Amino acid sequence: MNKLKLNYTSLSFLPILVCIPLGYQLINNIHFGGFKLFQEFLISAFNPKIDNEIIITVINRINETILIGFFSWLLSIIFGVIFGIISSNIFYEIFNIPNFFYRIIRFFLTIIRSIHEVVWGIILMQIYGINFSIGIIAICIPYIAVNSKVFAEQLETIDYKSFESINQINAPKFSSLLTLIWKPIINTFKNFGLYRLECSIRSTVILGLFGIGGIGTSIFLSFQTLNFRELWTYLWSLAILIILSGLIFKKIKFNTTNKILSIFFIAVFFIVILFSFSYFLYFIFNYNFENFNSVSPLFKSISNLGLFNFLKLILETIILSLLSAGIAISLPPLLMVIFNNNTSKIFIKTFAFLLRLIPTPVILLILLTFNNPSLSLAALTLGLHNAGITSKLLFTNLDNQDRRNYIAMKSLGISKKTSWLLGLFSQQAKSYLAYCAYRSDIIIRETAIVGVIGSVGLGWQLQESLSSFAWQEVTIVLIAYSSIAIVGELINGKIKDSLT
Amino acid sequence: MNNTLLELKNISYKYKNNLILNQVNLKINSGEKIALLGKSGSGKTTLISVLNGTIKPTHGEVKLFNKSFEELDRKQKSKITTIWQDLRLIEDLSAEQNVNCGLLAENNFYFAFKNLLNISSFKKAHKYMKLCRLHNSVYAKKIRKLSGGQKQRVAIARSLIQGSDILLADEPFNNLDPKLITTIKNLLLENVDKNNTKKSPKTSLVALHRLDLLNDFDKVIGIRDGKIFFNIKRNNLKKFHLDKIY
Numbered sequence: 082m083n084k085l086k087l088n089y090t091s092l093s094f095l096p097i098l099v100c101i102p103l104g105y106q107l108i109n110n111i112h113f114g115g116f117k118l119f120q121e122f123l124i125s126a127f128n129p130k131i132d133n134e135i136i137i138t139v140i141n142r143i144n145e146t147i148l149i150g151f152f153s154w155l156l157s158i159i160f161g162v163i164f165g166i167i168s169s170n171i172f173y174e175i176f177n178i179p180n181f182f183y184r185i186i187r188f189f190l191t192i193i194r195s196i197h198e199v200v201w202g203i204i205l206m207q208i209y210g211i212n213f214s215i216g217i218i219a220i221c222i223p224y225i226a227v228n229s230k231v232f233a234e235q236l237e238t239i240d241y242k243s244f245e246s247i248n249q250i251n252a253p254k255f256s257s258l259l260t261l262i263w264k265p266i267i268n269t270f271k272n273f274g275l276y277r278l279e280c281s282i283r284s285t286v287i288l289g290l291f292g293i294g295g296i297g298t299s300i301f302l303s304f305q306t307l308n309f310r311e312l313w314t315y316l317w318s319l320a321i322l323i324i325l326s327g328l329i330f331k332k333i334k335f336n337t338t339n340k341i342l343s344i345f346f347i348a349v350f351f352i353v354i355l356f357s358f359s360y361f362l363y364f365i366f367n368y369n370f371e372n373f374n375s376v377s378p379l380f381k382s383i384s385n386l387g388l389f390n391f392l393k394l395i396l397e398t399i400i401l402s403l404l405s406a407g408i409a410i411s412l413p414p415l416l417m418v419i420f421n422n423n424t425s426k427i428f429i430k431t432f433a434f435l436l437r438l439i440p441t442p443v444i445l446l447i448l449l450t451f452n453n454p455s456l457s458l459a460a461l462t463l464g465l466h467n468a469g470i471t472s473k474l475l476f477t478n479l480d481n482q483d484r485r486n487y488i489a490m491k492s493l494g495i496s497k498k499t500s501w502l503l504g505l506f507s508q509q510a511k512s513y514l515a516y517c518a519y520r521s522d523i524i525i526r527e528t529a530i531v532g533v534i535g536s537v538g539l540g541w542q543l544q545e546s547l548s549s550f551a552w553q554e555v556t557i558v559l560i561a562y563s564s565i566a567i568v569g570e571l572i573n574g575k576i577k578d579s580l581t
Numbered sequence: 582m583n584n585t586l587l588e589l590k591n592i593s594y595k596y597k598n599n600l601i602l603n604q605v606n607l608k609i610n611s612g613e614k615i616a617l618l619g620k621s622g623s624g625k626t627t628l629i630s631v632l633n634g635t636i637k638p639t640h641g642e643v644k645l646f647n648k649s650f651e652e653l654d655r656k657q658k659s660k661i662t663t664i665w666q667d668l669r670l671i672e673d674l675s676a677e678q679n680v681n682c683g684l685l686a687e688n689n690f691y692f693a694f695k696n697l698l699n700i701s702s703f704k705k706a707h708k709y710m711k712l713c714r715l716h717n718s719v720y721a722k723k724i725r726k727l728s729g730g731q732k733q734r735v736a737i738a739r740s741l742i743q744g745s746d747i748l749l750a751d752e753p754f755n756n757l758d759p760k761l762i763t764t765i766k767n768l769l770l771e772n773v774d775k776n777n778t779k780k781s782p783k784t785s786l787v788a789l790h791r792l793d794l795l796n797d798f799d800k801v802i803g804i805r806d807g808k809i810f811f812n813i814k815r816n817n818l819k820k821f822h823l824d825k826i827y
Contacts, residue, residue, distance in 0.1 A: 240669075250662075251686045252686045253685070256689070
């Protein structure tokens with residue numbers, strides 16, 4: 082008998098097996114109490130509330146969202162570049178600084194990155210209370226670390242021979258550094274930095290659900306009052322904002338040879354840095370640290386967390402990540418191969434857009450209308466939201482792909498589905514899986530959000546500990562979270578390396 | 582008077598257990614034009630990298646102006662310029678920006694900044710590009726859009742604009758047609774032009790494959806398996822010398 086051999090195509094579908102245990106638990110947990118609400122939610126999508134009052138609210142809330150989203154994006158890009166430079170090899174090579182510092186900075190950034198912005202937000206809100214700047218800071222902290230990783234990775238791709246050549250000219254160190262990194266930084270900003278604005282807006286919305294302000298807060302309040310028509314007004318406005326921000330950046334061509342534009346960007350760069358530092362100093366010296374003063378030494382007394390329960394929460398978080406990743410990886414290609422026609426394609430694209438648009442806590446709350454809270458439900462929520470993101474990438478790549486193989490296979494009389502699978506998808510499977518490995522990192526971090534609402538994993542424990550100002554517990558939960566995310570990132574990094 | 586500019590004493594270089602350079606001794610005096618001959622893989626590129634300080638030898642001592650590289654300041658180090666075999670241009674920058682990179686050593690950070698923003702003066706760069714027979718339609722083009730020969734001349738222009746005293750060139754005539762080879766050879770080896778203005782470094786060591794280009798050199802060095810087999814005046818070069826290294 083032939084041995085079973087797995088290729089990239091089959092590996093893309095295999096994780097869907099997570100649906101077996103997941104489906105079993107979901108079916109057992111089903112209840113019919115909220116079906117009417119769910120129905121109402123769906124119908125309201127086509128009948129959002131539109132009147133003067135809500136339009137004014139939408140404008141105000143959108144302004145707040147843009148303010149938080151834009152500033153957190155701008156700051157995280159600028160500081161991401163700075164930290165990216167000082168956590169890249171090239172910096173240490175040029176300045177002859179021992180690599181030891183580079184490892185310390187990278188490790189520090191990895192820890193910061195491993196904690197989701199919602200977690201940072203909740204912690205900062207507990208310490209400083211609710212205001213806009215907390216939203217900006219909460220988003221900036223992990224975003225700076227994420228951006229710096231991407232910028233550093235791009236700087237690592239600088240040809241070592243170019244470095245040697247510039248080094249041999251014996252120019253001042255800063256001149257050499259700038260000459261080598263300028264273009265990689267600009268290109269990374271164009272390809273990655275602009276996309277981060279959309280991420281920043283999404284994060285602002287999610288933080289809004291936790292009370293930071295902006296349209297997220299309105300979405301949450303409408304949901305709490307079960308005012309679905311109002312909810313959809315906010316959701317559609319958010320959709321317009323996200324689409325518009327994407328379109329505007331697509332239209333703007335950042336021409337670095339345009340002198341006035343270049344000088345403008347450099348001026349913005351320095352003004353933002355100066356402003357950030359002055360604001361940081363103001364923030365440090367003018368805030369009330371009363372709550373924070375209650376932080377006692379971490380290991381002064383034994384934590385109230387039982388060891389068994391704590392391990393159970395860690396295990397839940399890991400399982401939650403695995404199940405969600407399974408759905409996010411396999412659902413998009415599976416739907417595309419099963420419903421392989423143009424009408425279905427439009428339907429899947431719309432569905433995926435809605436999954437990306439609606440914040441995960443709202444998806445979870447909607448699903449809770451007909452299912453009891455469980456690990457499976459949280460996994461389904463996180464999986465569906467991320468499937469919306471992975472399917473966008475898959476659609477874009479498939480649309481740009483050479484279709485000759487697909488056409489050739491179809492001309493041989495092979496069925497449309499098989500031709501799609503072997504002639505189109507198989508060529509994308511490897512890069513798709515590599516992206517999914519990166520996405521899995523994010524899924525691990527996002528378990529915090531669904532954990533808080535869905536009463537599962539460490540996210541739930543974090544919320545509980547924060548509510549009771551049990552700072553020792555908070556610290557332990559954060560260490561556990563961070564460790565899971567770091568280990569996950571290492572594993573996914575290995576997978577990604579083997580795929581690229 | 583001692584006019585030795587560069588000196589290698591018992592230089593050996595090992596890379597992954599392979600001895601690339603083996604007990605090399607060499608003196609380069611001011612004003613000398615030296616041709617470096619040897620098969621591919623004989624150690625020519627490594628020798629040039631040791632001479633310009635890019636590679637630290639496993640054993641031995643490199644001296645520039647009678648000082649070791651560690652003792653030299655940045656200005657002194659910049660007295661050497663190199664034309665690399667693989668050119669080592671910055672692909673994302675334009676030809677004129679790459680040539681201006683040769684001026685980084687004599688200018689401050691602000692110049693590097695202006696160069697990247699395209700707001701620095703390219704007058705000097707254009708002068709050297711013109712000397713290298715580069716058409717002005719090439720000046721603002723990205724390196725990746727240039728032909729092999731054009732890239733080669735951009736690298737040469739970048740090296741000449743540095744105004745260094747010593748030129749190290751690793752097969753600088755690659756990718757050039759016969760007419761251009763003569764022009765570039767004259768440019769590299771005749772250090773003053775008709776108006777008596779400095780064009781190229783006075784002292785040069787050029788790695789070559791083409792024996793018909795040897796006429797303009799004072800000395801010839803033959804290298805094989807990382808060892809210098811001969812270091813003689815060009816007029817004394819005989820067939821048996823070449824048989825030793827090829």
